[in-house]
Amino acid sequence: MIEGIMIGLGTALTLQNLLFVMMGCLVGTFIGMLPGLGPMSAIALMIPIAASLDPSAGIILMAAVYYGAIFGGSTSSILINAPGVASTVATSFDGYPMAKQGKAGKALAIAAYSSFSGGVIAALFLLVAAPFLASVSLSFQSTDYFALMVLGLVAVSAFAGKGDMIKALLMTVIGLMLSTVGTDQTQGVPRFTLGIIDLIDGISFLLLVMATFALSEALMAILRPKGDADRKKEKEASENLGSMKVSRAEVREMAPVIGRSSVLGFLIGVLPGAGATIASFLAYGTEQRIAGPKKGAEFGKGSIRGLSAPETANNAAATGSFVPLLTLGIPGSGTTAIMLGALIGYGIQPGPRLYVDQPEIFWSVIVSMWIGNIILLVLNLPLIPYIAKVLAIPSRFLLPLILFFSLIGVYFVSFNTFDIQLMVIFAVAAVILRVLDFPMAPMILGFILGGMMEENLRRALLINNGSWSFLWERPLTVTILAIAAACLLLPFLTGWLRRVKDRAYEKTSSSGD
Amino acid sequence: MMKMTKAAFVAATIAASGATMVQADGHQVVDSIHFLVPGGAGGGWDGTARGTGEALTESGLVGSATYENMSGGGGGLAIAHLIETNDPGVMMVNSTPIVIRSLQGVFPQSFRDLTPVAGTIGDYAAMVVHSDSEITDFGQLLEMFDADPTALNIGGGSVEGGMDHLVAAMVFQAAGGNPSDVKYIPYDAGGEAMAGLLTGEIQALSTGFSEAIALANQGEVRILCVTSAERVDAAADVPTCAEAGADGMEFVNWRGFFAAPGISDEQVNAYRDALEAMYETEAWAAVRDRNGWVEIWNRGEDFNAFLENQEQVIGDLMRDLGFL
Numbered sequence: 001m002i003e004g005i006m007i008g009l010g011t012a013l014t015l016q017n018l019l020f021v022m023m024g025c026l027v028g029t030f031i032g033m034l035p036g037l038g039p040m041s042a043i044a045l046m047i048p049i050a051a052s053l054d055p056s057a058g059i060i061l062m063a064a065v066y067y068g069a070i071f072g073g074s075t076s077s078i079l080i081n082a083p084g085v086a087s088t089v090a091t092s093f094d095g096y097p098m099a100k101q102g103k104a105g106k107a108l109a110i111a112a113y114s115s116f117s118g119g120v121i122a123a124l125f126l127l128v129a130a131p132f133l134a135s136v137s138l139s140f141q142s143t144d145y146f147a148l149m150v151l152g153l154v155a156v157s158a159f160a161g162k163g164d165m166i167k168a169l170l171m172t173v174i175g176l177m178l179s180t181v182g183t184d185q186t187q188g189v190p191r192f193t194l195g196i197i198d199l200i201d202g203i204s205f206l207l208l209v210m211a212t213f214a215l216s217e218a219l220m221a222i223l224r225p226k227g228d229a230d231r232k233k234e235k236e237a238s239e240n241l242g243s244m245k246v247s248r249a250e251v252r253e254m255a256p257v258i259g260r261s262s263v264l265g266f267l268i269g270v271l272p273g274a275g276a277t278i279a280s281f282l283a284y285g286t287e288q289r290i291a292g293p294k295k296g297a298e299f300g301k302g303s304i305r306g307l308s309a310p311e312t313a314n315n316a317a318a319t320g321s322f323v324p325l326l327t328l329g330i331p332g333s334g335t336t337a338i339m340l341g342a343l344i345g346y347g348i349q350p351g352p353r354l355y356v357d358q359p360e361i362f363w364s365v366i367v368s369m370w371i372g373n374i375i376l377l378v379l380n381l382p383l384i385p386y387i388a389k390v391l392a393i394p395s396r397f398l399l400p401l402i403l404f405f406s407l408i409g410v411y412f413v414s415f416n417t418f419d420i421q422l423m424v425i426f427a428v429a430a431v432i433l434r435v436l437d438f439p440m441a442p443m444i445l446g447f448i449l450g451g452m453m454e455e456n457l458r459r460a461l462l463i464n465n466g467s468w469s470f471l472w473e474r475p476l477t478v479t480i481l482a483i484a485a486a487c488l489l490l491p492f493l494t495g496w497l498r499r500v501k502d503r504a505y506e507k508t509s510s511s512g513d
Numbered sequence: 514m515m516k517m518t519k520a521a522f523v524a525a526t527i528a529a530s531g532a533t534m535v536q537a538d539g540h541q542v543v544d545s546i547h548f549l550v551p552g553g554a555g556g557g558w559d560g561t562a563r564g565t566g567e568a569l570t571e572s573g574l575v576g577s578a579t580y581e582n583m584s585g586g587g588g589g590l591a592i593a594h595l596i597e598t599n600d601p602g603v604m605m606v607n608s609t610p611i612v613i614r615s616l617q618g619v620f621p622q623s624f625r626d627l628t629p630v631a632g633t634i635g636d637y638a639a640m641v642v643h644s645d646s647e648i649t650d651f652g653q654l655l656e657m658f659d660a661d662p663t664a665l666n667i668g669g670g671s672v673e674g675g676m677d678h679l680v681a682a683m684v685f686q687a688a689g690g691n692p693s694d695v696k697y698i699p700y701d702a703g704g705e706a707m708a709g710l711l712t713g714e715i716q717a718l719s720t721g722f723s724e725a726i727a728l729a730n731q732g733e734v735r736i737l738c739v740t741s742a743e744r745v746d747a748a749a750d751v752p753t754c755a756e757a758g759a760d761g762m763e764f765v766n767w768r769g770f771f772a773a774p775g776i777s778d779e780q781v782n783a784y785r786d787a788l789e790a791m792y793e794t795e796a797w798a799a800v801r802d803r804n805g806w807v808e809i810w811n812r813g814e815d816f817n818a819f820l821e822n823q824e825q826v827i828g829d830l831m832r833d834l835g836f837l
Contacts, residue, residue, distance in 0.1 A: 141709075183587065200586045
C-alpha cells in the first residue's frame with residue numbers, strides 16, 4: 001500500500017499535474033457557484049479537455065473540478081441561499097442564516113474546513129477499503145454483476161425521496177431505453193437506429209450528459225431569469241463577507257461532528273445509488289438529534305454543527321462513491337457515472353483488474369483527492385472574496401459561454417454535426433422534463449448501467465446455456481438481489497408499519513378515554 | 514499469408530512526382546497527408562493514424578500531416594466520405610473490421626470501393642487459459658471441446674460473430690471440430706474477458722497476441738497457441754495453432770491505410786514508398802515500441818490479394834456460423 005501511495009504521489013506531484021489540480025479547483029469552484037450548474041455539469045464540461053491529456057492527468061483534473069464544484073456549490077448556498085445541486089441544500093439550512101447575521105466569511109471557512117476534513121478522512125477509508133474490496137470482487141461473475149447493477153438502479157430510485165420515487169424510476173427506465181440504441185454488445189445487431197447511420201454506434205455518453213445537464217441547465221436559467229431584487233442580494237452578499245476566522249471553541253465544537261459525519265458520509269457513499277445528497281441530510285438529522293434539545297434548537301438558525309455536518313458528509317460520500325467505481329466498475333452516483341464514461345473513453349475499464357493492471361491510475365485517483373482537498377483549502381479559501389464576485393456577473397455573459405462550451409465540447413470529440421442536432425433535441429426534451437420536476441441523474445445512471453446490465457445478463461444466460469437458474473442458485477447473486485428487493489420495498493414497508501402503529505396508538509388512546 | 518520481413522529501405526524507391534509530391538532534400542517523399550480516422554479521438558484507429566503520421570513527419574518522409582476524426586456508422590461514414598470527396602490527399606486508416614462489417618452489411622461499401630495503400634501493423638491472435646488452469650496445452654482444450662462443447666466457455670473481447678469469436682471458431686474448425694459448436698461468451702473488452710477468466714466463468718480466452726504476451730509475462734495466463742505461420746520470437750516456446758493441431762490455421766488482425774478510389778498510381782505509390790521507408794526510421798521505432806505494435810508489410814497488390822483472401826475465409830466461416 002505504501003508503494004502504491006508513492007506511485008500515486010509520483011504521478012500526482014509532477015508540476016504539470018499540480019497545475020491541473022489548481023486549475024481544476026478554480027474552474028470547478030467557478031462553475032459550481034453558477035446557479036444550476038453542479039459537479040456533474042462541471043465534469044462534463046471538462047471531458048473534452050481531459051480527453052486530450054494522458055489518463056492520470058485527465059482524472060486528476062476531473063477530480064479537482066469535482067471538489068471545486070462541490071465547494072462552489074456550498075458557496076452559493078451560503079451566500080445567496082441558492083444551492084447549485086441537491087447535495088448542498090442542507091448546507092444552506094444553517095449557512096445562509098449565518099451569512100444573514102453578517103458571518104458569511106466564518107460560514108464559508110467552516111464549510112471549507114468541514115469539506116476538507118470529510119474529503120481527507122474519507123480518502124483514508126478509501127485507501128483501506130478499495131484494495132480489500134478489489135480483491136473480493138475478483139470472484140464476482142457476470143451473474144453477480146447483473147445483480148449489483150439491479151441494486152444500483154433500484155437504490156437510486158429508492159433513495160430519491162418521498163413522491164419522487166416514481167419519477168426517478170421513470171427516468172431510470174428512459175435511461176435504460178436510451179442505452180439500447182445502437183449496435184448491441186452481444187451479437188452486433190443494430191437496434192432502434194431508425195435507419196440513421198449516425199446512430200449505429202449508439203448515443204454518445206458525453207453528448208447525453210452535456211445535453212441533459214450543461215445545456216439544459218443553461219436553458220433553464222434563461223427560462224427562469226432572476227429578478228432585480230435577487231441580483232441586488234447577490235451583489236451585496238458577494239461584497240460583505242465578514243471575518244473568516246474560526247475560534248478555538250468553535251473548532252472544538254466542530255471536531256466530533258466532523259468525525260461522525262465523515263464515517264456516515266463515507267458508508268452511504270459506498271452504497272451504489274445513494275449519494276452525497278442523502279448523506280448530507282442524514283448527517284444533518286443525526287447531528288441535530290445528538291446535539292440535544294438545547295443545541296439542537298439552534299439548528300436552522302445558524303448553528304455551526306448544522307453547517308459542518310452536511311458539508312463533511314457530502315464530501316465524504318463523494319469520496320466513498322469512488323469505491324464501487326474503482327473496484328467493481330459500477331458508478332454509485334451520477335458524478336461517478338460521468339467519471340466512468342471518461343475512463344472508458346481512455347480505454348480504461350475500471351473494475352477489479354484496475355488495481356492490478358493500472359496501479360498508477362488507481363493510486364493517482366486516491367492521491368489526487370488529497371491534493372485536491374488541500375489545494376482547495378489553501379488556494380480557494382483566501383481567494384473566496386474574489387471568486388464570490390462571480391455571483392455578480394450578469395447571466396447574459398455567462399450563459400452564452402456555457403452554451404458555446406457544451407456544444408463545441410461534444411463536437412470536438414466526434415466531429416460529427418449530427419451530434420449537435422441530437423444534442424439540441426435531448427436538451428429541449430430535458431428542459432421539458434425539468435420543468436415537470438423529473439430528476440436527470442437517474443436517467444444518466446440508467447443509461448450507463450443499462451448497457452452493462454444487459455451485457456452481463458446475456459452473458460450469464462449464454463454461460464448457463466440459456467437457463468435462468470443462476471438467479472437463485474448462486475448465493476452471492478441471491479444475496480445482492482434480496483438487498484435490492486429490500487431497498488425497493490422498504491419505503492412502502494415503513495410507511496405501512498407507521499400507519500399500523502398510528503392506528504394501534506389511536507386505538508389505545510381512544511380506549512384509555 | 515503475410516510477409517513478416519521488414520522491407521529494406523531502398524533509396525531508389527523514392528519515386529516522386531505530381532503536384533503534392535516533392536523531392537526536397539532527397540528525403541521527403543510526400544508533401545502532405547491528411548489522415549481520415551473513421552472513429553473518435555483516442556481509439557485504436559486514431560492512435561494508429563496519429564502514430565504513423567508522427568513517425569512520417571518526424572523522419573521527414575512527409576512534410577506535414579493533418580488529422581480528421583469522423584466517427585459514425587461503425588466506420589461507414591468515413592468510407593462514404595472518402596468515396597464521395599475522392600480527394601487524393603487523404604489517407605484513411607482501417608483494420609480487419611472493414612472486412613467483417615462490410616460482410617455483415619453494416620455499410621454497403623467494401624475495401625474494393627477504395628484504393629488499398631498498404632497493411633502496416635498487425636497483431637496475431639492467441640488462445641489462452643488461466644495460469645492455474647489444469648489445461649496445459651491445446652490438445653487438452655481440444656479434448657474438452659470434443660467431450661462436451663457446451664461445458665467449455667470460450668470468451669473474447671468482441672461481439673458474437675466478431676473477430677475474437679471468428680478466430681476461436683476458425684481454430685476449432687481447423688482442428689476438425691464443428692465451428693458452430695464453439696460456445697463463445699462475448700465481453701465488452703479484452704480486459705473484462707480477462708476478469709472472466711480469473712473468476713472461472715470462462716475456461717479459455719480468444720484474444721490478441723500482444724495482450725496475451727503481456728499477461729503471460731505477468732504470470733497470469735498460459736498461452737496455448739498463437740495464430741502466426743511460424744513461432745514468434747517474443748515467445749519461442751509457444752506453439753503455433755497449426756502445429757498444435759489446428760491444421761493450416763493462420764490469422765493476423767491487420768491495420769492499414771486506404772486512399773480515395775480515383776487516386777493516380779503515381780500518388781498512391783508515393784504513399785506506399787513513404788510508409789515502406791518509414792520502417793527504417795528511428796521515429797517509427799519509438800512510436801512502434803511505445804504502442805507495442807507488430808510490423809507487417811503488405812503493399813498494394815499484395816494487400817489487395819490478402820484482403821480478398823481474408824474476406825473469403827471470414828465470409829465462409831460466418832456463413833457456416835449462420836451470421837450471414
